[in-house]
Amino acid sequence: DIQMTQSPSTLSAFVGDRVTITCRASQAISTWVAWYQQKPGKAPKLLIHKAVNLESGVPSRFNGSGSGTEFTLTISRLLPDDSASYYCQHYSNYAWTFGPGTKVEIK
């Protein structure tokens, strides 16, 4: 089975900062990665699909990149509303695997 890891597990940044979260797969997975945002007590929200595609309605300050085994989610200018946990997810043949998550805090 393919394993997904994320780094860092927690990050703290100032409003306006550029923030990058990295997700790595245990083997090459092309671009079959999605990114989700989850706020406490809420369901996750799809941000990015197929590594680079912004889901409809998601602000353009969110950007996804990568292929193969390394993927990144970048928030270009951090806003207070971006305080949340972020998860990468791999899809293959109607099976999905989540990364362990990254908690983003505002300083």
Added chain:
Amino acid sequence: QVQLVQSGAEVKKPGASVKVSCKTSGYSFKTFGISWVRQAPGQGLEWMGWINTYNGRPNYAHKFRDRVTLTTDTSTFTAYVEIRSLKFDDTATYFCARESPRSSYGMDVWGQGTTVFVSS
């Protein structure tokens, strides 16, 4: 609008079973598969399984293959997850989510979550 509305919180004893429902509306039920994802308190997201709403065929994560059953009722546009032989560490919030080919099989719409608490 597209909605997935889940059944209410449950409290169960170890060894019991629980069945959580996910009622969909606002789209063609058979066009999008449904996944179930759970989240233990303070932990990350864990994919449990997916069901093809067109033909009712499920695909389970290895970990859940023996104790979980996914079903659908196409007459009410509802998906279900049943978990048998509940253990204390099944205490979690269970989410249903629609899988969308238009979003590269990302989960684009989610239910609000159902908390299942396993306690003696």
